[in-house]
Amino acid sequence: MAGERKIIRVTSFDVAEAAGVSQSTVSRALAGDTSISEPTRQRVMEAARRLNYQVDENAARLRRGRTGTLAVVMICREAQDRKDINPFYFSLLGSTCAAASAKGYETLVSFQDAPENFWGHFQERRKADGMIVIGTTTNTKAWDYFRDMPEGTHWTCWGSPDNDMPWVRSDNLSGATLATRHLLVRGYRQIVCIGSATSPQRQFQERYEGYAEAMRSAGLEPVLQQVESGLAREEQGRRAAIALAESGTPFDAIFAVCDDMALGALKELTARGYSIPDKVGIIGFDGIRAGAWSTPPLTSIEPDFQMAGTLLVEQLLAKINGTEGSGRRVPVRLVIRGSTRA
Amino acid sequence: MAGERKIIRVTSFDVAEAAGVSQSTVSRALAGDTSISEPTRQRVMEAARRLNYQVDENAARLRRGRTGTLAVVMICREAQDRKDINPFYFSLLGSTCAAASAKGYETLVSFQDAPENFWGHFQERRKADGMIVIGTTTNTKAWDYFRDMPEGTHWTCWGSPDNDMPWVRSDNLSGATLATRHLLVRGYRQIVCIGSATSPQRQFQERYEGYAEAMRSAGLEPVLQQVESGLAREEQGRRAAIALAESGTPFDAIFAVCDDMALGALKELTARGYSIPDKVGIIGFDGIRAGAWSTPPLTSIEPDFQMAGTLLVEQLLAKINGTEGSGRRVPVRLVIRGSTRA
DNA sequence: TTGTACGCGTTATCAA
């Protein structure tokens, strides 16, 4: 440890010489090969430590043919400021990296937003053993690009618009049911869903369906307040709230298919004098951080983020190793805050 | 394009054979070497495209000695849920990756939180040409680890407690001055700073100093409401607000050294019946997303995130290439929302 | 302008 603190190129040959063994013995000793005797291994380890030796990963990978790396592609909206990326995706990124790390893999992260920088040939270049694509459903060009990856590409994704890609998703059906039942239990009856049944967002569709199903099995008629497309989510929520208020449709609760929409609606309704949660209850979906700061704080359905990363990684490793994955639905839970009455 | 869509291992020799040239010609043609004649280059490119050839990065790097990769280490608080990471850091991560990409570098991202997984020997292992460390100041063990990297390690960082590391930071002094002047201009006089002058958070110190300076040059006495250490930021802010309210110290405005503290204080004061922004004005620092959702929305000082990533990368590349960097202070701007009166 | 030949630092195979 003392002395040799500078970065100098030191190879396994140097270690071999210092330990008085052959280079291949060094390789085996450090790789934990059981055929190496304990005394020899000790000598090698000691020499390696003294020389501050570290394996050159490029050489190792060249030889092995595997990289021990998973590529993570974050799809953003085109021309979107990184600051405006839904923090939900960042949490997912974090938990994905953590899950990969737990499985002994590193993560090569790239942010991609436009056709000129779409790129997914990590396996061909031997930069990674597989790829996880995380992104907003709205960047359809990106999904078109990744849908067409060559056969043999190992990958999983979060946010894909279609079921023909190797998706992992929240348990949207259960979540929406959970949300709707929560509103019913709290005494709300005229529950409107803010969202879209025809959105390319598969997730939103599923959430609407879960809501509709729960309504019907309570003997109530589902009502959908459609959002306008092409706007920011908060704005969609705000406008939907305006439309709803001005339509004359009676309502005493709102289930929004995502938290950003819920927050937009909450703000608008508050401004219009609806008292929340007494007159109108609101529940969202996603469990974003900003929900804790609204007035009142937003009740929401929160996916298990950590599980999301874990499932993405496990699904991917299953493909790489040709084994079976463990599931693609991420469990959700109800987080009760102040926007639904006690 | 047709046919060869499956991932098969194809080397430069295969391309060479297909194009009727030597392997080295392929290498040169694809690398853009000017000595190759245009017709030959065309033939090679065509063959490469047809075979779906991609360079094996491991072999290329082994040969070259450089990786074209920058490592990004995200330091988290120990045992912290990834979901609770300040979104500010994620924005920084995103802009850092983007900036690296703009300079032709890839990013190898890892999340590290505890001594058993601290690791920064990317250069020794030839996994990256340098390293960017981003993290909360509070994980002192992590900073102790990275402070001691071997000589020759190329790195820059955001969030370091000390000046002896290669830091990049917000222009805290200007920001705090900007915030304080804004409060003064809006007619507030009894301005209290919530924060700490002795915190290991260098950033917080600088912000307090900027505030104090601005107060003095307005002929006013700075007042510091010290936060308790070891708590979550919002809770620190909340408790500081309680202490302030109960101390009897007269105040009509608060400058909090970070948005989370500001939000905690805002919530507490609102609960106690202080009307914001009329009776008390509040301004924070960081420009976090949740600030837009509080009631009233939080006025804040927002660093230029994109610039932050750019400076981190530029400083690092300067070290790698032995050139001069372009600066280490990230400019900030005032974002006026509803928590300060018009 | 192009081809030949070598080496980057490992891991894996085969003998001993």
Add this chain to the structure above:
DNA sequence: TTGATAACGCGTACAA
């Protein structure tokens, strides 16, 4: 249990 030796696939002097 260990050592010699052969790849892995590319980039690059040097020669032609």
